[in-house]
Amino acid sequence: MDDNALKQWVGKTETLDDQVTLAPLKALAATLDRNDPPPQPGDAVAPCWQWLYFLPLQPMSGVGPDGHPKRGGFLPPVPLPRRMWAGSRLQFNHALQAGAAITRTSQIADVSLKQGRAGPLVFVRVHHETSDARGVAIVEDQDIVYRDMPQAGEPAPQAQPARTDEQFSRRITPDPVLLFRYSALTFNGHRIHYDRPYAMGEEGYPGLVVHGPLIATLLIDQLRREYPKARVKSFDFKAMSPLFDTAPFEVCGRLDGDVASLWARGPQGQLAMQASATIAIV
Numbered sequence: 001m002d003d004n005a006l007k008q009w010v011g012k013t014e015t016l017d018d019q020v021t022l023a024p025l026k027a028l029a030a031t032l033d034r035n036d037p038p039p040q041p042g043d044a045v046a047p048c049w050q051w052l053y054f055l056p057l058q059p060m061s062g063v064g065p066d067g068h069p070k071r072g073g074f075l076p077p078v079p080l081p082r083r084m085w086a087g088s089r090l091q092f093n094h095a096l097q098a099g100a101a102i103t104r105t106s107q108i109a110d111v112s113l114k115q116g117r118a119g120p121l122v123f124v125r126v127h128h129e130t131s132d133a134r135g136v137a138i139v140e141d142q143d144i145v146y147r148d149m150p151q152a153g154e155p156a157p158q159a160q161p162a163r164t165d166e167q168f169s170r171r172i173t174p175d176p177v178l179l180f181r182y183s184a185l186t187f188n189g190h191r192i193h194y195d196r197p198y199a200m201g202e203e204g205y206p207g208l209v210v211h212g213p214l215i216a217t218l219l220i221d222q223l224r225r226e227y228p229k230a231r232v233k234s235f236d237f238k239a240m241s242p243l244f245d246t247a248p249f250e251v252c253g254r255l256d257g258d259v260a261s262l263w264a265r266g267p268q269g270q271l272a273m274q275a276s277a278t279i280a281i282v
Contacts, residue, residue: 048235174210
């Protein structure tokens with residue numbers, strides 16, 4: 001793998017325009033089983049719901065065998081088959097508003113090649129700035145990791161146990177309908193989330209994979225359920241071990257001052273995602 005060739009993508013930029021239309025907001029509220037009133041123009045958009053916009057509208061001729069866009073567009077052409085959204089660090093300057101025109105400017109901030117226990121890993125960091133008429137609303141640094149397929153008989157990495165000192169939690173059943181709905185809402189064609197024969201036969205997973213950003217959205221959604229008057233100022237999350245549609249999991253958290261610790265606990269008590277948020281009570 002040519003590390004220098006991949007690093008030539010550093011500094012590449014992309015600018016997209018969109019509008020905060022109401023239908024996706026209604027659909028995500030239904031998908032998360034929220035009893036929200038129908039959104040109206042001018043309403044604040046919840047944190048992480050901005051992922052409903054700036055969707056990857058790749059023509060079918062530009063889609064790869066895994067359902068992702070083919071390599072070598074805005075993202076570098078990493079020659080490793082597995083791609084995962086590993087985490088993000090988000091700052092919310094102000095809330096986007098339903099109906100508003102929005103712009104996202106993205107830049108490849110870094111590309112690095114590392115050697116993991118099971119082979120090479122490529123980390124790509126993407127810097128996003130989402131703006132509306134009032135200026136930059138959301139700043140996000142997104143981490144994407146690429147890796148090879150596991151070898152036959154290769155044991156799964158040992159996951160660390162999740163903490164058990166939560167103040168609040170909720171059980172989530174990640175059935176195929178939930179995963180399909182989220183894939184559709186985010187125009188995510190990655191087949192591991194809805195195509196069971198592909199996920200198990202081609203990529204070697206034990207079932208359908210729960211989207212990392214869906215888990216993150218469920219974590220911040222649970223914080224909003226517990227503290228509905230809180231304004232989220234920042235949110236960081238990191239995927240630790242995958243979750244599948246084969247068993248329920250829990251979204252958990254506790255608030256200490258203005259900092260919320262959030263985590264997803266898998267069916268064997270393993271840590272699936274760790275996160276933190278800073279809030280202001282308004």
